[in-house]
Amino acid sequence: MSTATPDAPSADTAPEKLTKKILTADHPTWCPGCGDFAVLAAFYKVLEKLQYPHEKIVCVAGIGCSSRFPYFVNSHGIHFIHGRALPLATGVSLSRPDVHVFVFGGDGDGFSIGGNHLNHAARKNIKLTYVIMDNNVYGLTKKQTSPTSPQGFKSKTDPTGAIDRPINPMKQLLASGATFIARTHAAQVKHMMEVFERAILHDGFSVVECLSECVMFYAGSFDNSTPRKGGVYDIIDESAHDVTDDTAAFKLADEAAPGKFGVFYQVQRPTKNALEQKWIDAEQARLAGKSPKDVLKNRIAQMR
Amino acid sequence: MSTATPDAPSADTAPEKLTKKILTADHPTWCPGCGDFAVLAAFYKVLEKLQYPHEKIVCVAGIGCSSRFPYFVNSHGIHFIHGRALPLATGVSLSRPDVHVFVFGGDGDGFSIGGNHLNHAARKNIKLTYVIMDNNVYGLTKKQTSPTSPQGFKSKTDPTGAIDRPINPMKQLLASGATFIARTHAAQVKHMMEVFERAILHDGFSVVECLSECVMFYAGSFDNSTPRKGGVYDIIDESAHDVTDDTAAFKLADEAAPGKFGVFYQVQRPTKNALEQKWIDAEQARLAGKSPKDVLKNRIAQMR
Amino acid sequence: MSTPPTSTPTSLRNAVIRLAGNSQDGIQSIGGFLARLAGRTQKDVMTYMTIPSTISGGPSIFQLHLGSGEVRSPGDESDVLVAFYQHSYDNHLSALRDGGICIYDPDEVKELKSERGIVHVPVPFTSATIEAIGGSSRDRGKNMFVLGLLCAMYQLDREKLSGIVARQFGKKSEDILRNAMLAFDAGYAYPVGDIGSFNFAEGEHLDENRISTDGNTLMTMGLLCAGVRYGSAYPITPWSPIMELLRTELPKYGGIYVQAEDELAAVAMTIGAAFAGHLAVTGSSGPGLSLKAEALSYASMAELPLIVINVQRGGPSTGLPTSVEQSDLLQAIYGSHGDAPRIVLGPQDVEDCFYIALEAGRLAREYSCPVIILSDQALSSRIEAFTEPDVDKHWVEPPLDITPRPADFKPYPLDQITRHAPPGTKMEGGKYPIVTGLEHDEWGHPSSSPVIHQKMTDKRRRKLEELARALPNPEIYGEAEGDLLIVGWGCTCGPIRETVDRLRSEGHRVSSTQIRHLHPLPAGIGDMFSRFRKVLVVEMNDSGVYGYGQLAMLLRAKLADPRIESFCKTDGLAFRIREVVAAAEKTLASA
Amino acid sequence: MSTPPTSTPTSLRNAVIRLAGNSQDGIQSIGGFLARLAGRTQKDVMTYMTIPSTISGGPSIFQLHLGSGEVRSPGDESDVLVAFYQHSYDNHLSALRDGGICIYDPDEVKELKSERGIVHVPVPFTSATIEAIGGSSRDRGKNMFVLGLLCAMYQLDREKLSGIVARQFGKKSEDILRNAMLAFDAGYAYPVGDIGSFNFAEGEHLDENRISTDGNTLMTMGLLCAGVRYGSAYPITPWSPIMELLRTELPKYGGIYVQAEDELAAVAMTIGAAFAGHLAVTGSSGPGLSLKAEALSYASMAELPLIVINVQRGGPSTGLPTSVEQSDLLQAIYGSHGDAPRIVLGPQDVEDCFYIALEAGRLAREYSCPVIILSDQALSSRIEAFTEPDVDKHWVEPPLDITPRPADFKPYPLDQITRHAPPGTKMEGGKYPIVTGLEHDEWGHPSSSPVIHQKMTDKRRRKLEELARALPNPEIYGEAEGDLLIVGWGCTCGPIRETVDRLRSEGHRVSSTQIRHLHPLPAGIGDMFSRFRKVLVVEMNDSGVYGYGQLAMLLRAKLADPRIESFCKTDGLAFRIREVVAAAEKTLASA
């Protein structure tokens, strides 16, 4: 219905080249050393590479430190409410096939208050890319247990150590029906960029869990996967792992922390965007060029 | 803190014998032929067998045809709001270790609006039993697509057939961290009773998906698993399936409809009920018998 | 094939028929057929029905008010009661007027009361239908038998009526249609004895282009005409039919309606579509509106245009899901945290559902603000006949505007109403806008400056002040001055106007007004009230701790005028004219 | 080790000190130490702070009002400004009174303005601290240096103050404590030159047993004393500290506080605990209250006792999460669908947080009804000193009652207030009760009977009517009659009372009252108002489309009294006394 077509460059001007400089907006309000800085830098770089028309980039987020992301990208953006970024992004993606939708948020935003939306956006295979900056803690509200905090983690809501078993993000995502599922690390810039690029180029619901240290409230959380701190960064060997096999991926997700990194799962399944368009096309073919106004008039005439 | 202790019979009277007659309350308002009748009958029978003290039985539900369940059981009961039965039941279970908490609901109540609560009650391993009467449709609101409706199902919200991929209830539950996960069928009374009993006796979060036909809005939905209608009722062979292996269970859940029935997964993991009690015990040991009132006075005195 | 009744018909201007049985009996469809017929034969009609809230069914009624003149309520009392069962008879005989006719099925109704001159007419629907169709179809054709019976009794246009029936059943199968017609004809031919027959007097000439339908259907047509192409919702009674119709219709217009996982997701998706530059709609009933409260506060803060429909039902909580009530007004205005300005509208009858949807679209866009439409269970399901809306005249093109914006573009200018630049819009200055729920400066950047917060709060409020000034006063029914002004909103319009007619005919100086713009109220409303000695606000909600209902509260607060009184009820039933008349008389009589 | 200052101290009754720096500088902790000291040394205190809403920090202030007599506001203007940076100096100099003292760090503040007789005193906190502690600890000890400086300047009890500091830092490590004391001593010994020193005059004798703390902490103590043992919540600023403290404290009492996955789950778990027979509490701030709306409607319908705390912050939407506002009042009362009666209370100062929690517990149980407490960001975090509450006197045992109920038990009797029989209760008649959100009969069984719905709506409303009659009028500050009554609620109590004092001292007949029972309002409030020529409602929310704030709306609607006027603001800052004085003078001057 919209007259906009995908990636059509503006008629009059030559498309401007997207650079980090152009993409940079406000200086991030994150704490010095916060892992989210690296995520932002990687995102700029991948966008530089992909060169989408500037005006077709949309950044969406809920609430949290990580969810401040859209303020730091000079693109169309919306900073929504806690936990509901995905349904908002669903509304954008389905009603605007011409734009590229990116969603950013934290572990609390995505897996606690927003957990159900994640399941349903995934099963519907909405076309968008979702990056979860997982710091295993609630940053913005100053150190409460998050759904990914490991048992024993001392927070303001678990003064003697976290009691509840955390979720397993990869298992949850695999069960949800997401069609691209990967895991990366803010301190592994090259890997992170590769994963982001694959996620963005995937035609469907792509989601990346990106470990991103909260230096303020959970310093050292990811040392065990940071080689320069003596950890091991264990990347999935895709020649040995069939990324289209969700059971194999589920098995991989069993590994104890820090677990594996890389693409756990990727399949092609029609997006809801495409399926709804198919229905629209069928209905419109049936109506054989009748104008919307005439469609309405006929419908009302049936009530005579 | 409550003075009630688990299953203590009332002091003065001999415990009355629980019978179907005693457990029967209002006549169900379900449509004649609705699968939910059989679920109710099976629940009565299992309770007859278990003989819990009458006053210690609590039935909880959200909203939907199936969620009317508590009205039809003569026990303490609460009919709550759509999708929030599990957190309500969590409040009961954690604050009243002396009662038995049963939760009933439909596929919409449990997997659509209530999906996130299911994930979190499961990972916390709250002590309760949850029966999902899955009819693959919204019954009470008269035939909209539910999160378990198969693609192609024609409903009022999908006049040309359901477009979105349904969830896979078993996979979702396996990822959630529930410690007892099973699947049964309202038309398989014996199996259903066995499964209910095992679920109830499990010490932790036990959940049963029970296929239960909506004769009004989705007649014939489960014929393919109803032997007397030519279907196959394929029960898991537990000598071949290790119920403590979630990956194996995930694999089992891959089977096309009607899939397998029986116990997919069962492990022992401490309940949140037990873990919180452990913390309480430790704190109280530290306080060495100080009365709550004195604890408060001391705390306030620190503000002098 | 069957003989028409022969006695000379009595001429009537109005008839109220109540059909009472179980929901399975197809009473709603008899009612629907008659209502549609009325729309086609220059009669006015208003219907009223009850639905049991459990699926398995239970007692149900359909009441139909047919008239040669304007019909404004489903009728206080019925002239004819058709009782299918003993319980129908027992529960509804009191709704029959003195001397009315009770047609009952002697196969089912065994105990009769003789009272108030009521004429009892036994008609064995059950056995006569079985006889007509054949043994197996018990229960199924009874409704068609009764339809035939009523067609004969009221001398209705048999040909048109069978046409309507044929169109409906023809969709199913020939067998079904044949059986339906057999039952209909049997009813038509059934000799009812000496109660005679009636026909309708020639009425005022009603407009040529009349249609008949219910409020939910017409609201949906209004949304389509207003340019709505996207949105999302979750099913709930009595909202669902709007979402079902949008889901079915929108693909024809290139749009998409999404069934979300819950109401929180639904409003978020709809806000997403609004942010994306569309006019989008979400909706629900009571509990679902509560779930949208947080996101609506966002829409107020971010100043996004959006239509939200709330089809009210009995509350609080799950309440009485299939009864009518008007108890969500204060929530609609004040139900979100913070000072969250939004616009609230209420349609006054089925026809108005179309125009209120258009108005909602216009205001949402003009004021870049969420607009809540408060419909209700009665409007949602009752059928009325009215002039066909002129689509050519009202048609609005969907709004998506992604033309480049100049370098000085700011999403939240302090001196103008907000106009967003949706995704896809090229920003000539190179600076892209951000939409936010934090307090923000003119560019959408978060600010905790005291000055900014004060100014932005003023900005958001000021647009409603502007709107209040721009709104004309609501129409007065009756004279513009007098002793009593009855004020209503929503579905109570009919009974209130009937009350005015009745009291004026008795010499009282009474007028009424139905408020369609509930928030903000038109600025001139105080002047309007000042020309009456008393003001009585009539609404279907609780009379409140302090003795007044929800609209009355708004008006009393705005005008601080103690002459504003309140009449409320919460029994889940539409107002009867006599209830309103009694309340008005009481107010007139008091000092 | 260091020499005390030698000049003769000037005697003071009050001092307002503003510390301005960044949130990382530990300004809050200096303030906290001084406030606590005040509580221990027979001084009254009130504090005020701002927190940046991003974690990485940013400009932050802590203002402290110390006095020998009662202190009722954090002070309009400060006597001393301690400026850490150039931006602190630039933004806060205007808050210093004419002739006030500005202590600044010349390492950071380079450009001074000479104006209004302000005395500038350079004190190199940064370099002096580095010198005292050693090179590496830059930034860390500055706050302790300033604390030492102020201790000397105001001749505060050095021994007690070091004791408080030692207790705090001793929890961490010896190293940290040593460094802190080094910096403190260096500040204490720093020669500030000719500004001299001050000491506090002997005040009225203040009660012996005084404590000092903030509102969130004291509210939690009140809940524990009221018998709360269970509940659930989700983190949000500024509510979180209450949930964190409950989570930490409750295990000592055998209770459990659950961090839920979201606010909808939190309120549901809390209702679960209430249904299970406990007194339970949930809480949140703005957005979270919106998310609880549906379940609160349930609690009203099911008539379950429940405490809900809403620590208000700037709205709408995410708004200004760390600023004060009072804009959730109408939502608290009317924010759920349907007519959903509940009780709403507001504490008037930090001390009152304790008593309001007790009152909430009492009312929730007595009226079997949800009770919402509206606190706010200012009360939540500001420190005040007051008489230690008498726990022995107020202690309430947790309520769980599972003694058998007699055969005639009904959960929803029409003629009495609902009393539930929680799970575990043996029902002697053999019939077990059901709690429900559908309209229901006396046994809790769903009913769509019009009569029942009307009667049950009446029942639910009637208990609030009873409560309104039972409530005494709020206390009047000043005379019971006069020209102007200033009405406030919540944290505005102090500035309003100061206003009254100031205007009375100028001969005006002004009094004030702070409403703690916001819904229902005490029945006698109209009488109380009638003894004043004018009523001015002062609150921190939007002045509204029609020109009045939220409490003003309630009062105008209830009393339909045009003499009720409104003064509002929404700049996220506590009222200054001069703002309220100006508004009151304007009202006094008008006709």
Ligand SMILES: Cc1ncc(C[n+]2csc(CCOP(=O)(O)OP(=O)(O)O)c2C)c(N)n1
């Ligand atoms: C409805 C609602 N509930 C709670 C909050 C408070 N809140 C803001 S962000 C947040 C969680 C932050 O954690 P996460 O999503 O992991 O993001 P992070 O800050 O760690 O990046 C919470 C609880 C809110 N803004 N809205």
Ligand SMILES: Cc1ncc(C[n+]2csc(CCOP(=O)(O)OP(=O)(O)O)c2C)c(N)n1
């Ligand atoms: C907040 C809210 N949204 C929507 C509804 C309407 N509603 C009631 S039950 C239901 C779904 C019923 O489906 P399911 O849970 O599968 O139960 P079933 O009736 O099929 O047993 C819906 C959407 C509601 N009562 N409350």
Ligand code: SF4
């Ligand atoms: S609090 Fe943690 S997550 Fe937030 S900005 Fe600071 S380091 Fe990053």
Ligand code: SF4
């Ligand atoms: S509508 Fe379906 S689920 Fe509901 S009672 Fe009838 S058969 Fe059962």
Ligand SMILES: [Mg+2]
């Ligand atoms: Mg986080």
Ligand SMILES: [Mg+2]
């Ligand atoms: Mg279902």
